[in-house]
Amino acid sequence: MRVLLTDDHQLVRAGLRALLESLGGVTVLAECGDGHEALTLTDKLQPDVLLLDLSLPGLNGIEVARRVPKLSPSTRILILSMHTSAEYVAQALRAGVAGYLVKDSAVEELKVALESVWQGRTYLSPAISQTVVEGFLRITDDERPAANPLDRLTSRQREILQLISEGNGTRAIAERLQVSVKTVEAHRTQLMERLAIYDVPSLVRLAVRYGLVPGESS
Structure with missing residues (x-):
């Protein structure tokens, strides 16, 4: 599995890179800290999975997710974020991400999430409230009371x-x-x-x- 790592904190990236490289079958192609660079590297490297933070300078993760399919249609996007609110999750899902994982998840969960999105499935972290997920899925676009x-x-x-x-x-x-x-x-x-x-x-x-x-x- 070929992974591109994007997070705006260098220390976080270093820790994630070491963690990813300790997982069997995972190769970190590159890492970067802003949205525009993530798009450039995605276009150049065509990774299997883009591990993407939401809070990025210049171009946030949601906007990156919207643009990735035009550059690399086969790349699957796994959000790794500290945010668990309904609005963040809903925006990510509407942007077409394949998975959403919170940053305080266990190491084992990261591996499961990566394998899930790589194999074409959708992964949502158990730490995201079931009520939030059910509420989002239950409301249709026509019924949604507060459009973004x-x-x-x-x-x-x-x-x-x-x-x-x-x-x-x-x-x-x-x-x-x-x-x-x-x-x-x-x-x-x-x-x-x-x-x-x-x-x-x-x-x-x-x-x-x-x-x-x-x-x-x-």
Whole structure:
């Protein structure tokens, strides 16, 4: 099994890499710490499994998961996260991930999760409340009472909203995305109109609430 490891904490990556390499039949192809690099390496290496954290700078794990199928259709995604709330789990499942594992899981559970997603099955950590999972599966899209407002945005608009929420200015965002300042300003205006929010602090609060960027306690 060929695995690409993505987590924004270097010490966590080092520990996970050592752990993965101790498991029989697992090869860690590479590791990285941000969403854009995860996509670049996925496209280049075509891993069997992408082990992916949700809280990544620049491009969060949910957005990475949405884009992976176009780059590497056979790559299965296993989320490894500290978050167990219904909203995080629901977003991950809607993004098409194959598994969701919480970071305080036992070593044995990591191995089971990897093998499950690699073999084409879906894996959800037992630590995720059964009530949360059942509640998500029971509610249809038409019945869902509180749609995620971020779903109104395009992929690029969500990316720019994340960068704004991380404290980046317009020029810095333009340089990072290799687009013009006017392009960034246009996307910013459009995303504000779609969300009906016209100030940065409120945008940041929305981004934190819906998991686009981590809160202070994350």
